Amino acid sequence: MTSHLVENDTDAIAIQGLHKSFGKAPHATQAVNNVSLHVPMGTVIGLIGPDGAGKTTLMRLMAGLLTPDAGSVQVLGVNVQKDPLTVQASIGYMPQHFGLYEDLTVQENLTLYADLQGVPFAQRPDRYQQLLTMTGLGAFTDRLAGRLSGGMKQKLGLACTLVRPPRLLLLDEPTVGVDPVSRRELWAIVYQLVKEDGMTVLLSTAYLDEAEHCDQVILLHEGQILGQDTPAAFTQHLAGRVFGAKRAQGLRRHLQAELKQHPHILDAVIDGDWVRVLLTEQASPPALPDGVWQPLPPRFEDAFVLMLHGQRTAQTPPALAPITPPHSEPTAHARPSEVIAVHALTRRFGAFIAVNTVSFSVQRGEIFGLLGANGAGKSTTFRMLCGLLPASSGALSVAGVDLFTAAAKARARIGYMAQKYALYEVLSVMQNLKFFARAYGLKGEHLSRRLAWALAEFDLGHYRDTNSGLLPLGFKQRLAMACALMHEPDILFLDEPTSGVDPIERRAFWGRINRLADQGVTIMITTHFMDEAEYCDRLVIMSQGRILAAGTPAAIRAQAQTEAAPNPSMEDAFIALITEPTQPMGAIA
Amino acid sequence: MNHPSARRGGSLMRIGGLIHKEFLQILRDPSSIAIAFLLPVILLLIFGYGVSLNAKHIPLAFVADAPDIESAALYASYNHSAYFSPQIAPNLPTAERWLVNRQVDAIVHLPSDFTAKLNTASQPAPLQLIINGVDANQARLTQAYIQAGWQSWLAARAQAAGFENSWAAAQPVELAARIWFNPELRSRNYLVPGLIAVIMTLIGALLTALVMAREWERGTLEALMVTSVHINELLIGKLVPYFVLGMGGMTLSVAMAVWLFGVPFLGSLWLLVLTSALFLLTALGMGLFISIVARNQFVASLIAIITTFLPAFMLSGFIFDIGSMPGWLQNLTYLVSARYFIVILHTLFLVGDVPAVLWPNTLAMLAIAVFFIAASRRKIRKSLE
Numbered sequence: 001m002t003s004h005l006v007e008n009d010t011d012a013i014a015i016q017g018l019h020k021s022f023g024k025a026p027h028a029t030q031a032v033n034n035v036s037l038h039v040p041m042g043t044v045i046g047l048i049g050p051d052g053a054g055k056t057t058l059m060r061l062m063a064g065l066l067t068p069d070a071g072s073v074q075v076l077g078v079n080v081q082k083d084p085l086t087v088q089a090s091i092g093y094m095p096q097h098f099g100l101y102e103d104l105t106v107q108e109n110l111t112l113y114a115d116l117q118g119v120p121f122a123q124r125p126d127r128y129q130q131l132l133t134m135t136g137l138g139a140f141t142d143r144l145a146g147r148l149s150g151g152m153k154q155k156l157g158l159a160c161t162l163v164r165p166p167r168l169l170l171l172d173e174p175t176v177g178v179d180p181v182s183r184r185e186l187w188a189i190v191y192q193l194v195k196e197d198g199m200t201v202l203l204s205t206a207y208l209d210e211a212e213h214c215d216q217v218i219l220l221h222e223g224q225i226l227g228q229d230t231p232a233a234f235t236q237h238l239a240g241r242v243f244g245a246k247r248a249q250g251l252r253r254h255l256q257a258e259l260k261q262h263p264h265i266l267d268a269v270i271d272g273d274w275v276r277v278l279l280t281e282q283a284s285p286p287a288l289p290d291g292v293w294q295p296l297p298p299r300f301e302d303a304f305v306l307m308l309h310g311q312r313t314a315q316t317p318p319a320l321a322p323i324t325p326p327h328s329e330p331t332a333h334a335r336p337s338e339v340i341a342v343h344a345l346t347r348r349f350g351a352f353i354a355v356n357t358v359s360f361s362v363q364r365g366e367i368f369g370l371l372g373a374n375g376a377g378k379s380t381t382f383r384m385l386c387g388l389l390p391a392s393s394g395a396l397s398v399a400g401v402d403l404f405t406a407a408a409k410a411r412a413r414i415g416y417m418a419q420k421y422a423l424y425e426v427l428s429v430m431q432n433l434k435f436f437a438r439a440y441g442l443k444g445e446h447l448s449r450r451l452a453w454a455l456a457e458f459d460l461g462h463y464r465d466t467n468s469g470l471l472p473l474g475f476k477q478r479l480a481m482a483c484a485l486m487h488e489p490d491i492l493f494l495d496e497p498t499s500g501v502d503p504i505e506r507r508a509f510w511g512r513i514n515r516l517a518d519q520g521v522t523i524m525i526t527t528h529f530m531d532e533a534e535y536c537d538r539l540v541i542m543s544q545g546r547i548l549a550a551g552t553p554a555a556i557r558a559q560a561q562t563e564a565a566p567n568p569s570m571e572d573a574f575i576a577l578i579t580e581p582t583q584p585m586g587a588i589a
Numbered sequence: 590m591n592h593p594s595a596r597r598g599g600s601l602m603r604i605g606g607l608i609h610k611e612f613l614q615i616l617r618d619p620s621s622i623a624i625a626f627l628l629p630v631i632l633l634l635i636f637g638y639g640v641s642l643n644a645k646h647i648p649l650a651f652v653a654d655a656p657d658i659e660s661a662a663l664y665a666s667y668n669h670s671a672y673f674s675p676q677i678a679p680n681l682p683t684a685e686r687w688l689v690n691r692q693v694d695a696i697v698h699l700p701s702d703f704t705a706k707l708n709t710a711s712q713p714a715p716l717q718l719i720i721n722g723v724d725a726n727q728a729r730l731t732q733a734y735i736q737a738g739w740q741s742w743l744a745a746r747a748q749a750a751g752f753e754n755s756w757a758a759a760q761p762v763e764l765a766a767r768i769w770f771n772p773e774l775r776s777r778n779y780l781v782p783g784l785i786a787v788i789m790t791l792i793g794a795l796l797t798a799l800v801m802a803r804e805w806e807r808g809t810l811e812a813l814m815v816t817s818v819h820i821n822e823l824l825i826g827k828l829v830p831y832f833v834l835g836m837g838g839m840t841l842s843v844a845m846a847v848w849l850f851g852v853p854f855l856g857s858l859w860l861l862v863l864t865s866a867l868f869l870l871t872a873l874g875m876g877l878f879i880s881i882v883a884r885n886q887f888v889a890s891l892i893a894i895i896t897t898f899l900p901a902f903m904l905s906g907f908i909f910d911i912g913s914m915p916g917w918l919q920n921l922t923y924l925v926s927a928r929y930f931i932v933i934l935h936t937l938f939l940v941g942d943v944p945a946v947l948w949p950n951t952l953a954m955l956a957i958a959v960f961f962i963a964a965s966r967r968k969i970r971k972s973l974e
Contacts, residue, residue, distance in 0.1 A: 097808040
């Protein structure tokens with residue numbers, strides 16, 4: 001069937017001088033800008049970059065779904081533009097939101113793709129069996145695809161893509177929003193395909209830790225390739241520049257904030273019990289009273305951050321001035337220190353229990369995290385706390401009241417930043433800020449003072465008259481946060497605030513969050529990034545509506561400590577918790 | 590190597606798979622079934638019973654300044670007619686008040702010298718008619734009905750008098766009107782077939798407009814496109830299931846027209862099936878085109894309603910005569926496929942098989958169907974751009 005393809009060609013993909021832009025000038029965006037690359041056969045290649053880097057566009061160009069403005073794409077020796085059908089017949093492509101028919105069962109989805117891919121009837125039973133075994137979906141063939149969990153959907157999508165074994169597999173962000181267990185399973189499947197079937201796999205991801213699983217990594221940023229090499233080669237030159245710092249007293253985030261100010265330190269992030277530091281070239285760790293330094297092996301993220309810093313030298317550095325205290329009144333020691341209390345909170349949707357007897361409490365000035373995969377019940381818990389959804393049973397209080405029944409005035413004490421940044425895209429930055437400020441009743445001198453604060457603190461001055469829909473993602477996030485803070489709330493709710501934002505913006509974001517917490521603002525945050533859990537003072541891990549673990553990051557990590565793994569990461573801890581035998585895996589009951 | 594025969598076999602497998610999938614989806618999410626079968630029933634019931642161009646039981650004030658046997662006879666003749674509900678008013682001011690209060694639509698006023706003049710050949714008898722002209726159409730209809738009532742009364746009176754008076758001599762022309770194809774002048778016979786065309790335009794377009802946009806929204810189309818499926822196969826896989834559904838809705842509508850509304854059907858069934866199939870293709874093609882352009886179920890359904898239902902209602906000659914529209918608007922009506930199908934349905938239902946009428950209109954529909962399906966085919970090729 002594929003005999004007309006050039007068999008001895010060593011490149012699975014060869015791209016030359018590729019350009020692709022969207023929209024009309026002057027608003028045209030260069031999604032792919034002068035990209036040239038080669039992907040050798042039989043390897044796992046990671047296409048890595050933050051959201052909006054051009055990963056999806058590049059994949060669609062390879063799959064013949066888009067026509068390039070300039071340049072050429074050869075896939076398995078065939079020019080994609082000239083003969084897209086031949087290419088599509090020999091590759092497998094799994095788009096980011098794979099088109100499973102949710103009202104069809106697992107088996108019906110497989111059969112549809114077998115029909116579409118022309119798999120002979122005689123071969124089908126064996127192939128189905130093979131795929132179902134590989135993906136662990138054998139027990140669920142009669143279940144509607146819409147009723148599978150996120151991880152199972154992703155595996156079914158992969159099975160549908162593989163129903164006729166392709167020679168090249170393109171996976172667009174297969175692990176986004178998938179719980180860590182399913183992520184590991186997906187990676188295992190990818191390795192199996194490359195090893196046993198000799199497949200070439202190109203996959204894109206925004207998780208930088210996944211880069212280390214790839215044979216080669218292509219680093220994409222703003223439509224351009226920053227580099228293509230093995231993961232080790234990216235980090236080689238960083239040897240001796242990465243250290244961990246630890247101090248006996250004080251919070252890790254305070255140490256991190258201090259270290260970040262140092263001229264020889266390019267990057268400082270919290271990593272387990274340590275603050276991970278990337279030094280400038282030929283610098284040595286600065287003196288640290290009461291503290292210890294330990295050299296750490298460089299990671300891919302360090303290399304990525306370094307590269308992005310290089311890209312951004314022209315930009316103004318993030319504001320270092322402390323955030324003005326959110327409240328002019330003296331520290332409110334008279335207030336109860338327990339700001340959020342949740343007891344046996346339950347929420348049902350019909351027969352489905354989204355949140356199941358959840359209890360926790362949050363202290364004033366704490367950063368409290370809700371961690372879990374998509375569908376774990378984080379957002380439902382959040383919406384009940386914000387008073388957007390009534391609880392089915394249980395008790396909750398936020399700043400002493402249940403916001404669902406409380407007067408609107410009580411709501412003025414909270415700020416809420418929605419997952420998709422609820423901004424008015426056709427209004428400018430300034431108009432958005434004004435609107436949200438006025439919605440909370442700010443006026444006169446107070447209003448202008450807060451507007452000036454927002455522009456300065458979030459470094460939005462340059463964009464003040466730009467429509468918020470045209471802002472880069474990181475600036476949209478800054479604006480959304482500024483809008484949520486205009487009325488100086490005591491409690492800030494952040495729902496997946498860092499989804500899709502590049503590592504540098506994420507660092508700036510956490511810097512702001514830490515400073516807010518130091519001023520006594522209580523922060524409640526949801527995330528599915530396991531490494532971000534380290535920034536929280538305390539957190540709960542949720543799965544299928546229940547709390548699996550609660551405590552400080554160190555305490556949760558300690559729960560997964562075994563002799564074989566003395567230093568488990570947050571992700572290891574999560575997987576250990578979720579795979580405990582009492583927990584039914586994967587399925588939504 | 591792709592041998593032509595192998596390719597054709599694969600193509601059948603792919604089309605079969607797509608059609609099978611579509612039917613499974615239709616069964617699991619019955620909204621398409623509701624659109625195909627429930628919507629025509631509801632719309633036919635509402636419009637079939639609600640829209641009527643006949644006037645019946647027109648409330649009428651009857652004022653005789655000098656009541657006598659002649660005025661009573663005229664009143665009786667109106668009273669016996671199903672078209673009027675006359676009410677005797679004591680005097681003209683009362684009747685006028687009724688008209689202002691919308692209790693009556695018209696006033697028939699016989700002045701005091703009515704009988705005297707009626708019996709005098711030299712002078713016409715005066716009769717005053719006052720009509721509420723707010724609804725111009727209704728007023729014109731009422732006027733014609735009252736005149737007809739008055740004339741039939743005169744004729745009956747003359748006959749009873751045995752042509753004694755010279756009145757008959759004053760009427761040298763006798764009108765012998767015969768109405769063809771709809772002898773009772775039932776507006777329903779005319780409206781229901783037209784309604785079928787209007788309703789099926791909406792349903793055909795809505796069916797495909799929603800399903801293609803749904804594939805866009807759920808991201809399933811992107812996954813389909815990278816399989817070896819050809820665009821033509823994708824379009825066929827979409828058109829066939831909804832064509833079957835649409836024909837089902839069509840059959841239901843025709844059955845309702847014949848058995849529920851009692852519209853006669855004089856043409857041949859196979860011509861009805863053939864032309865309906867073609868008409869349905871124009872509607873499905875249009876819906877397909879809309880959803881390929883719109884890519885969003887909400888927008889697609891709005892566009893489908895605005896661009897199919899409204900023109901089919903206004904510009905097809907269903908209610909408003911095309912001949913009396915301004916020239917530019919008349920030109921626009923050539924693009925409305927319901928225009929052709931309404932003529933075909935009227936002919937097949939009320940007249941019979943008239944090739945001279947059926948063929949040009951059928952060909953026009955064919956052209957529109959080809960246009961929309963070809964346009965969809967062209968548009969979908971550059972899909973993800």
